[in-house]
Amino acid sequence: MAKVTIDDIEIEVPDGTTILQAARMIGADVAPPAMCYYSKLATTGGYCRTCIVKVEQGSTKDPRPMPKPVPSCRTTVMDGMVVRNNTSPEIQEARAGIVEFLLINHPLDCPVCDQAGECDLQNLGYKHGAEATRYEFDRRTFEQIDIGENIKLHMNRCILCYRCVKTCEQITDGRVHGVLNRGDHAEISTYIEQAIDNDFSGNVIDVCPVGALTDKTFRFKSRVWFTKPMDAHRDCDKCEGKVAVWMKGNEILRVTGRKDEFGEVESFICNTCRFEKKSVSDWTIEGPRKINKKSVISANHYEETKKPTYLYDRVQLLNDGKKLPEVNSKDNG
Amino acid sequence: MLSLSNRKKVIEQGELSFMEKLYLPVIAKGLGITVKHLFKRKVTIKYPEQKRSFAKIYRGLHVLKRDEQGRENCTACGMCAVACPAEAITMISAERKKGEEHLYREEKYASVYEINMLRCIFCGLCEEACPKDAIYLTDRTVDSEYNRDTFIYGKDKLVEKIDNRIDISQRKIKTEQKLDKLK
Numbered sequence: 001m002a003k004v005t006i007d008d009i010e011i012e013v014p015d016g017t018t019i020l021q022a023a024r025m026i027g028a029d030v031a032p033p034a035m036c037y038y039s040k041l042a043t044t045g046g047y048c049r050t051c052i053v054k055v056e057q058g059s060t061k062d063p064r065p066m067p068k069p070v071p072s073c074r075t076t077v078m079d080g081m082v083v084r085n086n087t088s089p090e091i092q093e094a095r096a097g098i099v100e101f102l103l104i105n106h107p108l109d110c111p112v113c114d115q116a117g118e119c120d121l122q123n124l125g126y127k128h129g130a131e132a133t134r135y136e137f138d139r140r141t142f143e144q145i146d147i148g149e150n151i152k153l154h155m156n157r158c159i160l161c162y163r164c165v166k167t168c169e170q171i172t173d174g175r176v177h178g179v180l181n182r183g184d185h186a187e188i189s190t191y192i193e194q195a196i197d198n199d200f201s202g203n204v205i206d207v208c209p210v211g212a213l214t215d216k217t218f219r220f221k222s223r224v225w226f227t228k229p230m231d232a233h234r235d236c237d238k239c240e241g242k243v244a245v246w247m248k249g250n251e252i253l254r255v256t257g258r259k260d261e262f263g264e265v266e267s268f269i270c271n272t273c274r275f276e277k278k279s280v281s282d283w284t285i286e287g288p289r290k291i292n293k294k295s296v297i298s299a300n301h302y303e304e305t306k307k308p309t310y311l312y313d314r315v316q317l318l319n320d321g322k323k324l325p326e327v328n329s330k331d332n333g
Numbered sequence: 334m335l336s337l338s339n340r341k342k343v344i345e346q347g348e349l350s351f352m353e354k355l356y357l358p359v360i361a362k363g364l365g366i367t368v369k370h371l372f373k374r375k376v377t378i379k380y381p382e383q384k385r386s387f388a389k390i391y392r393g394l395h396v397l398k399r400d401e402q403g404r405e406n407c408t409a410c411g412m413c414a415v416a417c418p419a420e421a422i423t424m425i426s427a428e429r430k431k432g433e434e435h436l437y438r439e440e441k442y443a444s445v446y447e448i449n450m451l452r453c454i455f456c457g458l459c460e461e462a463c464p465k466d467a468i469y470l471t472d473r474t475v476d477s478e479y480n481r482d483t484f485i486y487g488k489d490k491l492v493e494k495i496d497n498r499i500d501i502s503q504r505k506i507k508t509e510q511k512l513d514k515l516k
Contacts, residue, residue: 109439110410110464111408111410111412111439111441111464111465112408112410112439112440112441116410219428220409220426220427220428220441221426222426223410223411223426225411225415226411226414296415299415
């Protein structure tokens with residue numbers, strides 16, 4: 001076991017845990033954002049550098065700080081390590097720089113993109129990004145490609161996180177999906193636009209942190225925040241069948257895996273569940289999904305609005321202690 | 334019945350005096366007021382022959398703008414509908430087909446775009462939310478109608494005609510000033 005302190009919060013984790021995993025154990029507020037690391041896929045992480053943290057003290061035995069920010073997804077913890085993430089202005093500045101790098105070739109077509117509203121890069125850009133780009137050159141552009149019948153690849157939006165490549169390597173058989181070329185010319189592709197027809201290939205849509213791989217059956221159907229996510233399940237012989245369905249009225253527009261607070265699916269789902277079962281009768285609907293209140297998906301949904309309990313007392317205080325009419329009391333909320 | 338507001342005043346009327354019983358002095362006083370107003374400046378105008386000028390930043394009927402090449406700016410991103418406090422805006426998006434590049438600026442466009450003018454409060458938040466410079470409030474007014482259904486304005490009424498562009502330069506200046514202030 002190793003004791004680490006992340007943002008002044010101490011936690012004991014097993015040896016071999018990475019800093020990112022340790023931070024996630026503490027909570028989502030402390031955990032650094034990750035664009036390429038995916039805990040359900042092996043050997044992911046280390047590409048995007050979004051999760052960099054400052055190590056103020058290497059370990060109890062060697063208390064020297066690490067000279068540079070380290071990627072927390074690939075750095076394992078040591079006993080007595082002291083890590084700073086949100087509490088270090090230096091890291092925040094560095095992360096803003098990383099976001100600027102990630103956005104260099106990004107087309108910023110969020111108004112068109114189906115991923116908008118649940119996009120990791122959008123959230124990251126909103127939190128750390130600059131208002132305008134400093135990049136003066138043309139962005140690299142690619143043609144859109146249809147990968148199979150149901151998946152659309154917008155290479156323009158890709159940030160080369162390799163998550164989809166690892167997904168194809170690890171949960172589908174036969175490697176047909178990879179990265180071609182190098183450096184600025186690198187692109188995610190299938191070999192000569194070969195269709196992926198494995199049962200689990202649709203999961204590349206869920207793991208994609210941006211809108212590069214999107215569901216063609218949902219293409220331009222609706223904006224994410226106008227649909228209502230519901231937990232649903234069905235008996236499936238290929239996968240667990242536990243999904244989130246995105247409904248508009250009584251219509252299922254889209255089926256995805258259930259994403260947790262770190263944007264990772266709980267279980268990978270098969271293509272039949274994802275693309276073919278779009279009727280309400282196919283699914284047993286469990287109930288609405290919990291959506292973070294800060295997310296745009298919860299915009300204009302008032303179901304979970306809570307009346308603040310402290311307001312009544314505070315208003316009374318502002319009112320020179322005068323008694324307020326009973327209608328305004330919190331019991332009548 | 335107990336009064337809710339407690340602001341009601343009960344007025345008691347006493348006996349009329351002799352002068353009040355005559356009525357004539359009060360009638361003369363009333364006529365005096367009427368005659369006095371004949372010589373004052375009129376507060377009404379003869380609409381529709383005469384029209385008052387609007388404020389430069391008047392927020393009236395919306396317009397969906399086209400760009401210089403006549404392509405529709407709107408890409409059905411839904412920001413206006415999210416921003417709308419009255420939930421007056423709905424839309425359905427569609428993908429641009431090949432050969433329609435001269436009609437729509439982006440690969441996605443609004444095939445249906447509706448504003449319910451009875452719900453709309455003309456606050457201008459849709460205009461502020463729009464990332465594509467597409468929706469603006471203009472100095473035109475919404476016509477009165479007899480039927481509620483006719484107040485749901487579709488693209489036929491909202492999108493500006495190619496040969497009849499609507500000038501929104503004054504409002505644009507105002508929006509930019511507002512944005513500058515935020516910076």
